[in-house]
Amino acid sequence: MAEGGDGREGGGRSLADGDLRITDRVRRSRVVKWLLFTGDRSVVAVVLLGGVLASFVLLALARPVDIEQLLSETTTLQDLFLALLRGAILVVSIVTSISSIVLSAEIADITTEEERVDASLEFRRRAEEMIEAEVSPGRPADFLQTILHTVYTQTLRLQSAAMASDDEAFRTEVEAFADDVLTDAKVTAETLDGAQFGTFRVLSAGLHYDYSWQLNTARRLEQQxxxxxxxSQRAALSDLIDTLKFFGTGREYFQSLYYKREMARLSSSLLYVSLPVIVFISYLILALDGNIIPNARIGRLSTLSVFVLFAYTVSLAPYVVLTAHVIRLAAVTLRTLSAGPFILRPRPQHDVVDVEVEPDPNQWDRPEEANDRNRPEETDNRSQPEAGEPDHSGAGDRGADVRSGISDDSDSDESGADPQ
Incomplete structure (x- = not known):
């Protein structure tokens, strides 16, 4: 298999230079990070609505629209708000469906609930044997932090055992691998320190810690x-692999609990917003038809225009709330997406513990194709019969057989013919 060389590329860059540090994996501006991850969803929704309203006001100032003429000559505004009313009602039905899905996963008979509890207790007992503790922590953040501490100590043990190896390639790869694991484990544990479940700090450990790559690399080192x-080296690698599997299992489980809580929050938020919006839009349609909204001038805009812009922004509130929650769920899913030992995140080319596919698929051959390509060319040394000599080749025999068959058929026809 093709390896990444000695871990250096152009200018002597190495794995330990910090290119793979977890602080670089979520390299985003503070605004984008707040919008996608850390910001409270209610505040994010209000900010988005404020941006929508500001955009409408700027457009109205740049290209004013005669709202009074639209109301008197067309039904465009009424039709627009009627469509938004239908959408708000549809959102309520969507919320009901989401709530049903969340509740269906929680409603079970007593046998199923007992199996869930037993499975959780068994998982914790196995973790306690691994971390050498009487009782594992009950809080998700503390539990993951304890597992990470075990990963840290086992990596140090592997690093120490590898230094006694006579294989220089093994020592180099383990040193680079251990440097990355130690840094990732320490920074992720610091992120989890004091975090409460339900907050983003617990889930942010999943954004940072690339356990899939570590698990894959440890398995490859063990086999190679x-x-x-x-x-001692084999035991250190085996223990580290088992601990990484435990961390991955725990992280995915806590992530699923986070998703359930977020979906429940989304359902309640949409209900709280959608019902007042439905009432507001219904009254607005009646007010527009009755021409009861006063129309005065406020600078370059009329009060009617300002009211319509504000009403349209409020009508978008359910969709903005939905957007605020979904963009975080989607961003978290993309950043925490993993498949056990399969590496889904791109790794730099100078990664010394990465593995490439070999040989090239264009060189794949079927067995018969490989045999034909490797077989030396054979020349036909069979001599041709001289003129007048009998042909003893298979072709001559086959020709004689054919002629014999024709002769026999002729004799048969003649013998079977009626006398004239």
Missing amino acids: YDESLTD
């Missing part, structure tokens, strides 16, 4: 250097 590993 299996013949030269000592008992």
